[in-house]
Amino acid sequence: MKPQKLWAFLTLTIPTSILLVIHAYLGSFTRLIADDYCTMYNARTFGVFGTALLWYRTWTGVYARALINEILLWIGPYHMWIIVPGALLIWLVITTLAIQLLMETEIQPNNRVWVSLSLSMIFLFSILLLSPGLTQSLYWWGGLSAYTVPLILGTIYLILFLLITRREWDRRGIVIWSLISFLLAFGLGGISESFTPIMLVIILAAIGWRWFTKQLTPQRIAFWFLSSALIGASFALIFMISAPGNALRQANFPPPPGIVEIFQIATNGYVEFIGSLLTQPPISAGVLGVWLGAMAIGIHAENDRPPRVWTIPAALLFGMALAYLCFPPTAYGMSNVPPRRVLIISAFFLSVGLITSGYLAGKWSSHRMAGKSTVTAGVLLAVTLLLGYSSWITSRTLYENKRTFVEFANLWDQVDAQILQAKANGDESITIPAMSSWTGLDRPNENPKFWATDCYSDYYGIQVFGPPYGP
Numbered sequence: 001m002k003p004q005k006l007w008a009f010l011t012l013t014i015p016t017s018i019l020l021v022i023h024a025y026l027g028s029f030t031r032l033i034a035d036d037y038c039t040m041y042n043a044r045t046f047g048v049f050g051t052a053l054l055w056y057r058t059w060t061g062v063y064a065r066a067l068i069n070e071i072l073l074w075i076g077p078y079h080m081w082i083i084v085p086g087a088l089l090i091w092l093v094i095t096t097l098a099i100q101l102l103m104e105t106e107i108q109p110n111n112r113v114w115v116s117l118s119l120s121m122i123f124l125f126s127i128l129l130l131s132p133g134l135t136q137s138l139y140w141w142g143g144l145s146a147y148t149v150p151l152i153l154g155t156i157y158l159i160l161f162l163l164i165t166r167r168e169w170d171r172r173g174i175v176i177w178s179l180i181s182f183l184l185a186f187g188l189g190g191i192s193e194s195f196t197p198i199m200l201v202i203i204l205a206a207i208g209w210r211w212f213t214k215q216l217t218p219q220r221i222a223f224w225f226l227s228s229a230l231i232g233a234s235f236a237l238i239f240m241i242s243a244p245g246n247a248l249r250q251a252n253f254p255p256p257p258g259i260v261e262i263f264q265i266a267t268n269g270y271v272e273f274i275g276s277l278l279t280q281p282p283i284s285a286g287v288l289g290v291w292l293g294a295m296a297i298g299i300h301a302e303n304d305r306p307p308r309v310w311t312i313p314a315a316l317l318f319g320m321a322l323a324y325l326c327f328p329p330t331a332y333g334m335s336n337v338p339p340r341r342v343l344i345i346s347a348f349f350l351s352v353g354l355i356t357s358g359y360l361a362g363k364w365s366s367h368r369m370a371g372k373s374t375v376t377a378g379v380l381l382a383v384t385l386l387l388g389y390s391s392w393i394t395s396r397t398l399y400e401n402k403r404t405f406v407e408f409a410n411l412w413d414q415v416d417a418q419i420l421q422a423k424a425n426g427d428e429s430i431t432i433p434a435m436s437s438w439t440g441l442d443r444p445n446e447n448p449k450f451w452a453t454d455c456y457s458d459y460y461g462i463q464v465f466g467p468p469y470g471p
Helices: 003-027 035-058 065-075 080-102 109-130 141-164 171-188 196-212 221-241 244-250 259-278 281-299 311-324 327-334 340-366 372-400 402-424 451-460
Strands: 429-431 463-465
Touching: 003 080, 003 109, 003 281, 003 372, 035 065, 035 141, 035 244, 035 451, 065 080, 065 141, 080 109, 080 141, 109 281, 109 340, 109 372, 141 171, 141 221, 141 340, 171 196, 171 221, 196 221, 196 311, 259 281, 259 311, 259 327, 259 340, 281 340, 281 372, 311 340, 402 429, 402 451, 451 463
Parallel strands: 429 463
Antiparallel strands: none
16 A cells, blocks of 8 residues: 555544444443333244234334344343444445445545545444433444434445345346345334435435436336335325324424424434534534544545536435434424434434545545645544544543443343342342433332333333422
């Protein structure tokens, strides 16, 4: 690898890897929390279809999440330390592969691996930097399975699309892949209410773009694959909306507001979310560093057809528009802005728009600049400073909270042993100490009918009480 390429690779990967490693380390202290106990109990007792049917009738239409939760049952409560590091590693690998396929004609073969890995690192760095509720969307299984897993599986779905559209298929192959696309889209659309509407918009945008660029014809598999995906995702959304459990859950929230109020709540929440990111120096520095890092990669891309200048802001605005789509569904269902854990989906699409915009800016500017090496060196220097500052401050703040995670993990291990011993002794009940965690989620109390108390009790097979908690 040439010195400048090595510098670019190290500039983009060293600061970003620090943040990823810190999150993986802190995430290794995760344990079963709140809903996880009911998740494990239901998976163990009712199985995939029984759990899906139970929740569909009584609480939510996310019928496919029961299958995802089988992973938790398979891993078990005593190996949960592997979930967050494993999820981040899988996410990095599949993102690298997706970018490599997307940029196959953009980057020379001998540069594809390091470029794809570099872009993947800054992409995950950007998501983790922009997500305000990672203790619930990444460290807690309930949030991870609902909001992060769909993003990972969606990327795998993109990889599948890119791979099968690389070759021609006969009629039989088209039929088979169309059916697979429908089933995968229907399954992926049944994991999260927050993700499915965005998934539908993305599929429609892909169809519209390919039609606009005359790449979408009935003779090509992309037409049938995307059409099947659109039908599958549409059915998934209808299936979720029509779940009987939605009405039961809605009784816990105010009546749905009118259409105008929905968009007022959503827009105010979105503006507040974006404003909170821009007013924090480590985050704003990181955002600029990510954009410039993508620009540095774009400068050295194949440039036979440089992009039009309007595509640079358009890519960013499209990412921001997709990020906004997380807000209206929650405004309708809860008359409020989304919980912070949901916003990892918004952070994902903000990052997509940010990196795509920076990359296009690099391609556009390289076609018009002289002294490309000097400009690239200046950009990389700025990236080094911006990403280094952002990563250092953010990682240091995270690491300073290490004790909180370690203490909870130790407490969980002790309480788990206490409950199991009480059950082995034949005791009818046990009162455990306060199980407050870094997630801020509910925990058992003195009320046997409280849902968290009930989840603990069902999971362990003994009545578990917790201390009373103040308001």
